[in-house]
Structures are given as structure tokens and as C-alpha cells.
Amino acid sequence: MAARIDTLPNRRAIVDRRAIADALAALDGDNTARLRAQAVAILRGALDAGRAEIAARLAEHPSRGSEAAAGQAFLIDQLLRLIYDFTTGRLYPINNPTAAERLTLIAVGGYGRGEMAPFSDVDIAFLTPWKQTGWTEQVIEAMLYTLWDLGLKVGHSSRSLDEMVRMANSDLTIRTALLEGRYVWGDEALYDEASARFDREVTAGTARAFITEKLAERNARHKRLGDSRYVVEPNVKEGKGGLRDLHTLFWIGKYAYRVRTVAELVDKGLLTRAELRQFQTAENFLWAVRCHLHLITGRAEDRLTFDVQREIAERMRYANRPGATPVERFMRHYFLEAKKVGDLTGLFLAHLDDSFAARGRRFGLPSISRRPSRLKGFRLDRGRLALPADDFFATDPVRLIEMFALADKHGLEIHPLAMRAAGRDAGLIDGAVRRDPRANALFLDVLTSPRDPETVLRWMNEAGVFGRFVPDFGRVVAQMQFDMYHHYTVDEHSIRAIGLLSQIERGILKADHPHSHAIVTQIVSRRALYVAVLLHDIAKGRGGDHSVLGAEVAMRLCPRFGLTAAETEMVAWLVRHHLLMSATAFKRDLADFKTILDFAEVVKSPERLRLLLVLTVVDIRAVGPGVWNSWKRQLLTDLYEAAEEVLRLGHKQTGRKERIAAKQADLQALLGWDAAAFAELVARLPESYWIAEPIDVLARNARHIAEAGERPLSISAQVYPERGATLVTVYASDHPGLFYRIAGAIHLAGGSVIDARIHTTRDGMALDNFLVQDPLGRPFDDADRLERLRAGIEDALANRHRLADRLAAKPLARTRAEAFRIEPSVFIDNKASNRYTVVEVNAADRPALLNGLAHALFQSKATIHSAHVATYGERAVDTFYLTDLIGDKITAPARLRALEKRMLEAAAGTAPPPREAAA
Known part of the structure; x- marks a missing residue:
């Protein structure tokens, strides 16, 4: 070189x-x-x-x-x-x-x-x-x-x-x-x-040992960096499909064959001339990206983070195209080149097998004894599915699908030379092949396989066969989603979601998802669920609502796959509403019964509810590591159970008083209090409180109130493992501005509020419950942090420091988020709840955002009854359930306009800071 x-x-x-x-x-x-x-x-x-x-x-x-x-x-x-x-x-x-x-x-x-x-x-x-x-x-x-x-x-x-x-x-x-x-x-x-x-x-004499060690080193490196070439912030040097993978091929060639240049690998039979051009093209592109990356950052930086992707796209002169920004086109090119590196690696290792692996064995792997007899004309080469002739696909292009179906059915790997031939001949898949009932049945067998559909679908995608057979899927291959929430390209996310669904169904993830595992065994529409998981993001990048457009794609594709009319309708509905359950669970108050009724009105049937839950779980988890947590699991479970009860009993709220009475009886038994003491507690708390809080929080609150006695302020902070968070309870004399002060103090202590319920007792005390996590989505779990949290809230409520000054002085974090332009928006809804005005704010996530929004509500003379905080990478969605100061909905047009203006200013960070005087 x-x-x-x-x-x-x-x-x-x-x-x-x-x-x-x-x-x-x-x-x-x-x-x-x-x-x-x-x-x-x-x-x-x-x-x-x-x-x-x-x-x-x-x-x-x-x-x-x-x-x-x-x-x-x-x-x-x-x-x-x-x-x-x-x-x-x-x-x-x-x-x-x-x-x-x-x-x-x-x-x-x-x-x-x-x-x-x-x-x-x-x-x-x-x-x-x-x-x-x-x-x-x-x-x-x-x-x-x-x-x-x-x-x-x-x-x-x-x-x-x-x-x-x-x-x-x-x-x-x-x-x-x-x-x-x-x-x-x-x-x-x-x-x-x-x-x-x-x-x-x-x-x-050490070539074989060197190759084995080098491949093991490569595999460990891939595993350390996420084991996917489709992560949306890839490492250009060390990541899968990056420069180091190309270097590894050259090292092996140089060590084993004494070559001095990559071109000499062609003479040794390790690469064809076409593959040499692919090697050089990929290497040239990756070096260009890496050099631009170093020049932009001014240091030895190899991770292609969001904050530099846009500038590199501009430097490399990518242009706007309909439905794709320059940065999205640049990253799509990057992933296609990374895929090319993966293809070359497979072919290179196949040649090494032939040259260095022991007779009848695979390089570095044990021999495979499985010898299925019915291979439809394919043959076995040391346990891998291979072709009997170079024109095998040309004589019957349906074999391009059949090869993957056989690999799945018999648990076989596919020989890299067969993969090379599949990539070369994928263009044989035309309209006639796509309409062929046998080809579609084989594809559906792979997709809904009870074995390992994720692996085989990924092979099909690597060979380019998937995108040719399902052109709508081909449109999202290597398509990145330019945000900090999604970790993978659209095709990789969809295939991972299929894998997660399969693992839940087979019980591999039963410990993580016991509820979903139990539900999967009850569903009738298994095929519809797998197809819906595949298609849920199929219309991303088309310039419209991908849920609506995706449902249209589903209506067209499902009959071709061989689904019945009923299954087709079910898939289209699931794709159309695949975001409904997460949006309801994470952005709405599940204690407000109208939320449940509105959700159930859209879902309409228990089977849809079961399918939607499982689809939602795998969709969230396939976004990337760390996105799924116990808090989300609990919210989705609560919504599922509440909606299931409505769908089973009818859309009518029944037994509100009976439910409260049953909760109170359970609580009294749990606490072991005498009748007089418990009656005093019940008399102080409004009906809405008993509906809103689960039994374990009721018990914690009751003990807190009893321990506080006559004190005007009492704060507790304790780990709440069931929700993957810390429960912070503030019991204090109620006064305006309480919420925004608490939110600011929690932020200063290093916490993020993910949920809040605000209650006022009948004798004028505030009883506020906050669920708090650290910046990594974990609970505060050591004594020092919990004490710092308690002390910070107490200082803020006692006004011992200028809260606004301390918040302004706290350094801003996460500069990568500055790469994204998010226009703040405010939606005010007086129909989502019978009792409250619901305000949803979308804004760029930033430190102390909740404090600013809460202060804007304080200035608007609105009373907060609950707050629900969801973050999607760089985007925050905060929802508040409000009334005016006398407990009614906010309906006057002038007040609503003023409220919207203040919330927009707070969301954009242009609102003036709170004016406070030090004590």
C-alpha cells in the first residue's frame, strides 16, 4: 500500500x-x-x-x-x-x-x-x-x-x-x-x-495460527463496538465494516501469501478484479471520511458522531434529494460501503477456508455433521449450502429465495461464494418472481420461522436479495434516521425487531419480557404480527406520515405474501397505529380514565391489543441498547391491563367508588393501622389521589405523612426498583411555584424527572410524587446522591439560593444534540380529558427544560395535576394535565393563547428567567 x-x-x-x-x-x-x-x-x-x-x-x-x-x-x-x-x-x-x-x-x-x-x-x-x-x-x-x-x-x-x-x-x-x-x-x-x-x-509456518488469532481479535472488536455495521454513529476505523476490517484482510494476505500490495491478492486468487475495485473504492471512501473527521474535530477522532455528520456531508458535496437530506444521503452511502466491506470479508474467508482449513473442517470452527438429504439441487460444502453450478440461479430465479429458506429450515450457513452469486444474480428477481406464489410462500416461511429468522433475513439483506424481492424494503436499506434516539439504520432496526419477537416467542427473553411472552402464546394472528413488525417502518423517508403510508404499503404487499384478507387488514391496522400505545403510555396520564377509553376506542379488540403490545415492545427495544427500561415496561403493562379491562367489560367506567374502597381496604391491611388513624388519612385525601397512585406508592405516602406529623416540609427519596427510578415525595404547605422549584432542584442534583403526580390534601398540604432517574436512565441508588437530592429540594423550597442563577451557571451538556434543529411546538387539548386541559410540548431536550416549562405554567396561573416526561434522543415531549386556580379547565381563548405563547418561549429557551430574591 x-x-x-x-x-x-x-x-x-x-x-x-x-x-x-x-x-x-x-x-x-x-x-x-x-x-x-x-x-x-x-x-x-x-x-x-x-x-x-x-x-x-x-x-x-x-x-x-x-x-x-x-x-x-x-x-x-x-x-x-x-x-x-x-x-x-x-x-x-x-x-x-x-x-x-x-x-x-x-x-x-x-x-x-x-x-x-x-x-x-x-x-x-x-x-x-x-x-x-x-x-x-x-x-x-x-x-x-x-x-x-x-x-x-x-x-x-x-x-x-x-x-x-x-x-x-x-x-x-x-x-x-x-x-x-x-x-x-x-x-x-x-x-x-x-x-x-x-x-x-x-x-x-505460523500463518494458520496468525489467521485464527486475527479473526478472533476482529470478532472481539466487533462485539465491543456493538457488533453491527449499521449503528448510526459508527466508528470509521474500528467499527464493523470500517477500515480495520479491510486492514485485517490485507494483514492476513500479507502474512500468509507474502503480498506487498492489495492488488497482489488478485494474483493469489483471494479477490477477483471486481472485488479488488470494491476494496479500493470502499477504502478510498472510508479514508476520505476519516480525514474529514480529523480535520473538522482537530484531533484523532474516529467516531462519526451526529455533530460532524452534517458538515462532512457538506464537505463531500452531497446534495438534497426528495425525501433525503444531504446528511442522510451521505450516511446511506457510508452504510452501503460498510456492507461492501462485510461482503468482501466473507468471500476472503471462504478462500482461506479452501487454502488453510483442515480437510472436512471450517476455519476456526468445528466440523458440521448435519447432512440433510433434501436440498432441492443445492449441495453441501463442509456444512455450508453451496451451488452445484454457476448458472444455478439463472435457470430458476426463485432459488434465490429458496436458498435462504433451506438455510433456515436445516440450520445451515451459506457458502460465501453462493452469497457472492446471489448478490450478482439478485437482478434476476423481477415482477414475475415477486408474484410467484412459491417464492412468496418461501419468503413468508423465513420471516415467520420458529428458529432464527433474524440471522437468515440479515443474510438475505446482505446479498441484496431482500431489497429486490421486496422493493419497498430496498428503499430503506442503509437508510439512517438522523436523530439521537435511533441507534440503527431502518433496515437493521426492522430485522432486529423480528429477532426480538422471535426470542420473546421462543422464551429466550422470557425473563426480560414475561408479559409479552405469555401474550404471544395467546395470539391468533401470528403471521400478521411478524409481517407487521417487518413493515412498521417500511415507509420512512417518503416525506409523509410513515404510519399512514406504511399501512398503504401493507395493503398492497400482504396479499402478495399470501396473507388472507383478515390478516392483511390486521397488518395494515398495526402499521398505521404502531406508535399509538407508546404515545399513550409515555405522554398521557393513565390515571385519567378518558385516556384509557380513548385508547380502547381505537384498539377495539383484545386481539389487536395483544398484537399492539408485543409490536410496541420489540419496536422500542430494537431502537438500541439502553432505550428499553423497567419504567417503560410498567407504563405499557398498566395501559394494557386498563385497556383490557375496558375491552372486556365495555366502554363504561364502572365501580369508581368500589375501586377506591377496595384500594383503601387493601392499603389499611398493608399498613396495619387502626380504624381511627386510617379514617383520618382517608378524610384528608381527595378521590383523584386514590385513583392515580398504585398501592405501593399509597403505602409509602401514608407512612411519609405519618412520620412528617405537623412539620410544614418533609422530603423523602427512595429507590423504586419496580419502576427503575427513584421515588421522591415532597409533603409541604401548598403554595404557587412549588413544582418548578422542585423540578429545578432535582436537575441541579443531577436528576431527570420522568413522571410527576401533584396532589393537594383537603387541609391545604401538597403531596407530590416524582419519579427521578440519573442521566443514564438509572435510579439514584446511593446514600450520598439521595441526600444531595433531598437537601437540594429543601434549599430550593426554602429559597436559600437563587435557583435561577444556579441553573444558569450549570454547564450545558450533550453538545452533540446541537447538530439537530428542532422547532418547538405546543399542543393544547381540551378533549383528551374530562377534567383537565392537556398541554403537550415538543422541544429540543436540554438541561432544566422541565423547570422552565413549569415556571411558564406558574406565570400563567395554571395548576399542574400531573406531568409526564418522555425523551427520544435529542427530542423531549413533556405533557401536563392542568386546571385553572379554581380547578376548572382552561377554556378562555385569550388565556389559551397566552399560555401557548409562554410555553413556546420556555420551550425555545427565550423566556426570561424567574425573578427570585435570596432569603
Whole structure:
């Protein structure tokens, strides 16, 4: 790969070594320290000018990534040669060197390949024939100090030839770095000797072990970084489908076949000419992205985060297209290139199998004894499904679907060469194949498989067969969702959701989802559920409501798949309403019975309810790690149970008083209080309180009230494991502004309010329950944090500090969110509840947002009865149930307009801060 340096155009414009050498030679004096300082100034100017030239070339030709990477390596080469010559010629000259006073400088690692990003480490090795002498130590130390003074990050080693061989044999990382070793400067004969000894004493006869270790290292790296090439903030260097995967292929080829360039892999039969072009195209693209990433961030950054994706898309000149912004088109290209890297890896390993794996075995894997006899003309190659002839798909294109169905049915892997043929022949899937009943039946068998549909669907997607057979799915392949909520591309999210559904059904995730597992066994419309999970996001990126458009796609596709009219109608309904359950559970007050009635009115049947719950669970969990939690599980369970009761008993609220009485009887039994004490508690609390709170919170509140006695303020904070949060209860004399002060104090303590219920006792006390999590979605669970939370709320309510000043002084976090432009919106609904005005606010999530919104409600003279906070990455959706000060809905048009204006200002962060006086 280093050959690219030799073909760089106009190299002298990057750095003119002869001119700089003349400038260094012209330096006067014999003071070593002063000479080195003067040299550093000259070299720094050359480094800055060279970097600027490379950056300017990349700006002019933003897709020439390999050229930019080679340019960086060339620049460092020339500087190292200059530093070596200056150090050995001017700083520490030696007239009659001994045989031991020889030194060679070798580039290793990525730098050894002749590829560097602007702020990559300079990986070098100093080699001596034997133990270091005083002179070699002086030279190495002076060179390193010069490099450090230039601001370069240097990875270095100093070894004798014997030490190099010993370390390379014992450490895979060192062996890999030296495998890329490239002569830079110094004693060339010593380098030749080192290279010969490395081939003779390190690599000879160890290719199979090296390959096995390198593939295990690759698998561990993938697992550490999420094991998917479709994460929406990928690591360009280390992630699956990134540069390191391409490097691994080259390392293996170089180690096993002694190749010097990627092009030589074609001569060895490891890549075809077409695959070589794919390798070089992917490598060039990934290097362009990585170089732009370094230049934008000004450091060695390899994670393609949201805050830089938009700028890289602009630099690489992606244009707007209908339904796709430049950043979405750029990221789609990225994922397609990452997929290409995965395809090449599979094919490369297949060739290694043929060359290195033991007879009848797979490389690094045990032999597979399964030998199914009915393979419909396909054959087995060491346990993998293979083709009997190169034109096997051309003679019957339905076999492109059948291959995956057989792999699923018999638990077989597919030979990479068969995958290559499937990718090549996927274009044979035309309208006739898509309409073919056998092809659709086979596809539906894979989709609804009781085994492992996720894996086989992913193979089908990797081969390009999925998108050809279902063109609507092909439209979302590699399509990212540019937000901080979704972790994967649309196709990866959908396939993961299918996998989660299968795991819930098979009991693998029974411990995580006991309710969903029990429900799946009860459903009648199993096929409809799997198809709905596949299609729920099928219409994303089409410029409209993807739920409505997706339902239209479902009505068209389901009959083709072989679903009945009833199943088709069920799938379309589920796709149309797949966000209904989460929106209701997370944004509405489930204690308000009208919420349940409105939800049940849309759902209409217990079977739909069961299907919708399971679809909602897998949709949320497939968004990414950490999105699903016990709080969401509990809210969805509460909504399901309440709606199920309505659907079973009819849309009529029955037994409100009986339900309250039953709750009170259960509570009294739980508390063990005498009749008089319990009657006093009941008399103080309104009916709405008994409906709103679950029995365990009622018990905690009752004990809290009893312990508080006559105190005007009592605060408790305790872990609430059932909800995955901390329950904060404030029992205080009621007064205006209580809520926004508490919300601000919780934020200052490092917490986020995810739910709040506000109650007022009949004798004028506020009883407010808050569910609080830390920024990572976990409860506060140690004594110090709980005490800080309690003390912060007490200080805020006692007005001991200027709350607004402290909130303003708290540093803003999560600058990545600034990459997203979210226009705040406010929706006021007087029909969603019979008793309350419901206000929903959508805004960019930011610190103390809830405090600002609550203060706006305080200014609007509105009473908050409950608040529900949901976050979707960078977006916050906060919902409030309000009345005016006398307990009625807010209906006057002028008041509603004023309320909306204040909430919009607070959501946008333009509202004036609260005016408070310190106590």
C-alpha cells in the first residue's frame, strides 16, 4: 500500500525536503539545545504548510481519501528523514561508527502501510543490531523530543534485532505492527536483515495460527463496538465494516501469501478484479471520511458522531434529494460501503477456508455433521449450502429465495461464494418472481420461522436479495434516521425487531419480557404480527406520515405474501397505529380514565391489543441498547391491563367508588393501622389521589405523612426498583411555584424527572410524587446522591439560593444534540380529558427544560395535576394535565393563547428567567 506515496502528484508542494535540509544546514552554532530549538521552528513550519496543502487538496477533491492518507504519510516520512539527518549530522555526529552503532528507522502499523489521517499517531520503531550504545540512545532520545516538540503523538519502540524477534513471537499486536514495517531512513542493510529475520523466524509456518488469532481479535472488536455495521454513529476505523476490517484482510494476505500490495491478492486468487475495485473504492471512501473527521474535530477522532455528520456531508458535496437530506444521503452511502466491506470479508474467508482449513473442517470452527438429504439441487460444502453450478440461479430465479429458506429450515450457513452469486444474480428477481406464489410462500416461511429468522433475513439483506424481492424494503436499506434516539439504520432496526419477537416467542427473553411472552402464546394472528413488525417502518423517508403510508404499503404487499384478507387488514391496522400505545403510555396520564377509553376506542379488540403490545415492545427495544427500561415496561403493562379491562367489560367506567374502597381496604391491611388513624388519612385525601397512585406508592405516602406529623416540609427519596427510578415525595404547605422549584432542584442534583403526580390534601398540604432517574436512565441508588437530592429540594423550597442563577451557571451538556434543529411546538387539548386541559410540548431536550416549562405554567396561573416526561434522543415531549386556580379547565381563548405563547418561549429557551430574591 506504501506504493501510493510514490504516485502522489506534485509531492514537492507538500514538503520540499531538499529546501528544508538546506535551511537546517544553514543554522549556526554548536549549542545542541539551541540548534534543536531552531530546527523545530523550521520543521514546524514545514509540518503546518504540508498539512495545509493536503487539506486544501482534500477540499478541492473531497472524495480522494486514499490520496490524502498517502500525503500525510509522505509528509511524516520526509520530516523523519530530516530529523534523523539533522540529529546524526549536527547534534550527535559520529566519525567512526562501530558495528554496534548502526540505527534504522522503520514505520510500523498504519503509518507503515503508508496511510495516515491528519492527526494519526506516528508509529515508529528504532532498530539496532545489538544492545543500544550511548550514541544510539542519544539519537533516539533527541529525535523523540523533536517529534514531541512538533506536537506529534508518537508510538515508538527501541529494540535490538533479537528483541524484535522475541517480542513479535510473543505478542500479536507487535507482530501485526511489524508486519506493516516499512523502511524510512537510516542503515538500510540493517533493515534488510530485520525483514529477513522476521520472515524466517516469526512468520514462517505460523500463518494458520496468525489467521485464527486475527479473526478472533476482529470478532472481539466487533462485539465491543456493538457488533453491527449499521449503528448510526459508527466508528470509521474500528467499527464493523470500517477500515480495520479491510486492514485485517490485507494483514492476513500479507502474512500468509507474502503480498506487498492489495492488488497482489488478485494474483493469489483471494479477490477477483471486481472485488479488488470494491476494496479500493470502499477504502478510498472510508479514508476520505476519516480525514474529514480529523480535520473538522482537530484531533484523532474516529467516531462519526451526529455533530460532524452534517458538515462532512457538506464537505463531500452531497446534495438534497426528495425525501433525503444531504446528511442522510451521505450516511446511506457510508452504510452501503460498510456492507461492501462485510461482503468482501466473507468471500476472503471462504478462500482461506479452501487454502488453510483442515480437510472436512471450517476455519476456526468445528466440523458440521448435519447432512440433510433434501436440498432441492443445492449441495453441501463442509456444512455450508453451496451451488452445484454457476448458472444455478439463472435457470430458476426463485432459488434465490429458496436458498435462504433451506438455510433456515436445516440450520445451515451459506457458502460465501453462493452469497457472492446471489448478490450478482439478485437482478434476476423481477415482477414475475415477486408474484410467484412459491417464492412468496418461501419468503413468508423465513420471516415467520420458529428458529432464527433474524440471522437468515440479515443474510438475505446482505446479498441484496431482500431489497429486490421486496422493493419497498430496498428503499430503506442503509437508510439512517438522523436523530439521537435511533441507534440503527431502518433496515437493521426492522430485522432486529423480528429477532426480538422471535426470542420473546421462543422464551429466550422470557425473563426480560414475561408479559409479552405469555401474550404471544395467546395470539391468533401470528403471521400478521411478524409481517407487521417487518413493515412498521417500511415507509420512512417518503416525506409523509410513515404510519399512514406504511399501512398503504401493507395493503398492497400482504396479499402478495399470501396473507388472507383478515390478516392483511390486521397488518395494515398495526402499521398505521404502531406508535399509538407508546404515545399513550409515555405522554398521557393513565390515571385519567378518558385516556384509557380513548385508547380502547381505537384498539377495539383484545386481539389487536395483544398484537399492539408485543409490536410496541420489540419496536422500542430494537431502537438500541439502553432505550428499553423497567419504567417503560410498567407504563405499557398498566395501559394494557386498563385497556383490557375496558375491552372486556365495555366502554363504561364502572365501580369508581368500589375501586377506591377496595384500594383503601387493601392499603389499611398493608399498613396495619387502626380504624381511627386510617379514617383520618382517608378524610384528608381527595378521590383523584386514590385513583392515580398504585398501592405501593399509597403505602409509602401514608407512612411519609405519618412520620412528617405537623412539620410544614418533609422530603423523602427512595429507590423504586419496580419502576427503575427513584421515588421522591415532597409533603409541604401548598403554595404557587412549588413544582418548578422542585423540578429545578432535582436537575441541579443531577436528576431527570420522568413522571410527576401533584396532589393537594383537603387541609391545604401538597403531596407530590416524582419519579427521578440519573442521566443514564438509572435510579439514584446511593446514600450520598439521595441526600444531595433531598437537601437540594429543601434549599430550593426554602429559597436559600437563587435557583435561577444556579441553573444558569450549570454547564450545558450533550453538545452533540446541537447538530439537530428542532422547532418547538405546543399542543393544547381540551378533549383528551374530562377534567383537565392537556398541554403537550415538543422541544429540543436540554438541561432544566422541565423547570422552565413549569415556571411558564406558574406565570400563567395554571395548576399542574400531573406531568409526564418522555425523551427520544435529542427530542423531549413533556405533557401536563392542568386546571385553572379554581380547578376548572382552561377554556378562555385569550388565556389559551397566552399560555401557548409562554410555553413556546420556555420551550425555545427565550423566556426570561424567574425573578427570585435570596432569603
